[in-house]
Amino acid sequence: MATILAAVLILAVLHHHLPPAEAVTSICSSNGRNYTEGSSYAVNLGRVIDSLPTKASSSPSLFATATVGAGANQTVYAIGLCRGDLVAYTCLVCLRSGLSDAKLDCPLAMDVSIDVADTCHLRFSNLDFVASTNNSVQQAFFSTYYPTVASSVAGRFNALVAQLLQATADYAASGSSERRFATGEMVVDEDTSQLGGLIPNIFATAQCTPDLTPAQCGACLAGAMAEMPRQVFPRNSSGASFVGERCGLRFATYSFYNGNAMVQLHARPQGKKTATTTVLITVFAILAELLALSLVGFWVWKKKSSQRKAPLFINVEDVENFESIFIGLSILRSATNNFDEKNKLGEGGFGAVYKGALPDGQEIAVKRLYQSTKQGLGQMKNELAMMVKLQHKNLVRIIGVCLEDGEHMLVYEYMPNKSLDTIIFDPDRSVHLDWGSRFRIINGIARGLQYLHEHSQMTIVHRDLKASNVLLDADMKPKISDFGLAKIFTDDQTRKATSLIIGTLGYMSPEYALRGHYTTKLDVFSFGILVLEIVTGRRNNYAVNTEDLFSLVWKHWVEGTIAELSDPGLGRHYPRGEVLKCINIGLLCVQQNPTDRPSMSTVVVMLGSDTISLEAPYRPAYVLNRSRSYIDTTELVKEPLCSEPQSSITELEPR
Incomplete structure (x- = not known):
């Protein structure tokens, strides 16, 4: 029985961590x-x-x-x-x-x-x-990342796909959704292993343009469905889409949409089970559940015992497992004056952060999760698993963890100057941040990312680098924080993909925001935004009906008026050549194509050199060729910039 349960648990874990297929290319x-x-x-x-x-x-x-x-x-x-x-x-x-x-x-x-x-x-x-109300131009799309369905089960798989797509299309056309959009899931509950292949759950979407009537939407989707047997099903692909300007369908064997399925179907077993088989399955299920509950109870008892026995304060450099950094709840209550509101440093979607002091006088910041948050708990586990293994002066140091009486808390070193965004976007505080301090902050963030990408035991992508996740110590030294969304790459991986795109709007690279693809170049992109924000003092408010930071910086770069964008808090006395270099680096980091962005090692070299020649950037991501003043990226263009001092930097014209 234990062997059966172990196998089930292993399969569940593997299924949960399998990377989703690549999104269809344009x-x-x-x-x-x-x-x-x-x-x-x-x-x-x-x-x-x-x-x-x-x-x-x-x-x-x-x-x-x-x-x-x-x-x-x-x-x-x-x-x-x-x-x-x-x-x-x-x-x-x-x-x-x-x-x-x-x-x-x-x-x-x-x-x-x-x-x-x-x-x-x-x-x-x-x-x-x-x-017109139909698809005058329509196209089937496939991805090379979709595996092929075994020919022995392809007929059954395609039949289930057709059934799910039809039900999802009917829901989209019914008029129940203002957006004429529906999602579906086919839960496959049958054993096809005897046929030489397995059929996973199937997910689908159907959509029409919202100006179509239910009848017009239904007719358009029916036309797309009619093309499936001819263009899609013969390929035995486990995922495809058929779209046009008025309607479209898509299916895959992983959940690629946000939220729960609006339509859920269950594929019933094609064969009949005997009464004995049903009884045995029920008995095994009950025994497995009882054994699982026993294991959970033993784990909880073991953890509580470990918490009582664990030393209170242990340097994180000596950590070999989580138990060695457990801190008692009573200690943290005393340190924060029972989490007094006066000690609250900030509050987010998953919990609040409190300032405190341990008995030895060490100042700490305690992140206390809300007991109702499940996503926050998952991010906390992810952060704890990574942070205890990371050691760098530009990363926030974790001191301990508390898991008592339903509480979930992480304890960090205290950063007296709070987060970077509280300074650079505050006109009253930014005047106290001179260029030397800003340049050191840029350099420190770059070195922290270089460590994560290349010098730590693991290759780590932070995925949520932004001004509020850069904390400043008493000497204004930057430290990257909040690793709840970070991901680890194995030695043979260079890219991953996810169907759940989470992060912060305005800091996501286009390949991640649109397709869920992420590499270390996602962090490089976010770093480029940070550089532009630090230099200009402007937040990248990439919102509807507003001019984003990329467009503004690029316009001034092309026109040779970058000096007009410098943060007024810098005053008039700052090294214009160094500022121009940082703008150049920032633009290189936010290129549309990830391969055009430098690595963080290259960025560190560029920041530390006064003689290196920087490449000219292409137009950054998300910026369109709206007028003649915006240089087209399809060819190299050389235009003279203004006569600002450029130090020893060369080739600063846009590409």
């Missing part, structure tokens, strides 16, 4: 008609590019149409639609990225349809397709 198609630069169509297309992403993302339905211009081959018709489970920010980023990709992948094409990672879909054309 594909463009065109009708062969081209426009010329400077033409009326080009001007009108520029207006669509400016307005459509904001219009769609600010709409409750995440959908918008546009008709700009008048006359044959001058008018631009466009549609933009985001997946119905997204938030406005992700929709905005997706549509902007899609339009940018369309300009690069289909240069000068009048009619372009593009699907961005099954996250948003858009089309623009010189033909009036907006009046």
Whole structure:
């Protein structure tokens, strides 16, 4: 029995940690008609590019149409639609990225349809397709990361997919959702191992543009469904999508959407079970549950015993396991004056942080999780597992953990100058942060990330680097904190993917925000934003209807007026060449393509050298070619900048 239970537990753990398949890559198609630069169509297309992403993302339905211009081959018709489970920010980023990709992948094409990672879909054309209610341009998408279904079970798998897609499509077309969007899950409860293959659970989405009636939506989705047996099912793929500008379907063997399934079906076993089989399964299930409860009870008793016996204060450098850093609840109550509100340093979605002092006088910060938070508990476990193994002067040091009487707390060294965002975005406090201090902070963050990526025992991606997660000690030395979302890479891994995209809006790289792909270059991207924020004193408010920091910095970079962006708190006396170098590095770190971003080791070298020649950056991610002053990234452009002192930096023109 124990062997059976162990096998079940191992399978469950493996299933939970399997990486999801890669999202579908973007594909463009065109009708062969081209426009010329400077033409009326080009001007009108520029207006669509400016307005459509904001219009769609600010709409409750995440959908918008546009008709700009008048006359044959001058008018631009466009549609933009985001997946119905997204938030406005992700929709905005997706549509902007899609339009940018369309300009690069289909240069000068009048009619372009593009699907961005099954996250948003858009089309623009010189033909009036907006009046149509069907998919005049539709395409099947596959990913090389989807495994092939075993041929022995492919027929059964495809039948279940068709059943799930039909039910999900019916729900989307029913009009019950304002966004004409539905999610579905097929729970597979049958043994197909005798056929030489296993069928996992199946997940699906169906969506129409919200301006369609239920009947029109149903007809559009039925047309897409009719293409599945011809274009999709013969490939025996475990995941695919079939989309157009008016409706689309997608299925996969992992949950790729946010939230719970709106439609849930259960695949019943094809064979009949005998009464004896049913009784045995029930008995085994009861015994397994009892054994699991016994193991949990023993673990809880063991942990409580360990907490009572564990030393109170042990240096984290000597930690070999979690038990050695347990701190008693009574000690922390005394240290924080029973978690007095006067000692509260801050509060977040998962808990509050309190200042305290241990009996030996050491000042501490205690993160106390709310007892109702499950996500916070998972992040706490993740952070604890990593932090006890990490040792670097630019990482916050963990002192202990408390797990008594339902409490879940982490204890850190106290940072008297709080977080970076409380200074650089506060005009009254930022005036006390001179350029020397800012440059040391930038350098310290870079070295902390270099350690995580290259010098620690593990390759770690932080995934949530931002100004509020950089703490400052008494000497204004930066220390990276909050490793709740961090991920570990094995030696043979260079990239991972996730269907659950979590982090902070404004700091996510495009490949992560849109496709869930993350590497160390995700942290490099976030670092680049931090550099730009530290230099300018401006927060990257990448919100709808506002000009983001990237666009602002790039505009001044191209025009040679970077000095106008420097934080007023710096005054007039600061090394302009060094500031310009940091802006250059920041722009290199926020490039659209991850391969164009430098590694953190390279960043550290660039920051520490006065003679190295820096590459000129391409236009950063999320910034579109809105006017002639924005340099197109498809070719190298050399333009003189202003006559600001450039130290020994060369090649500072945009690429």
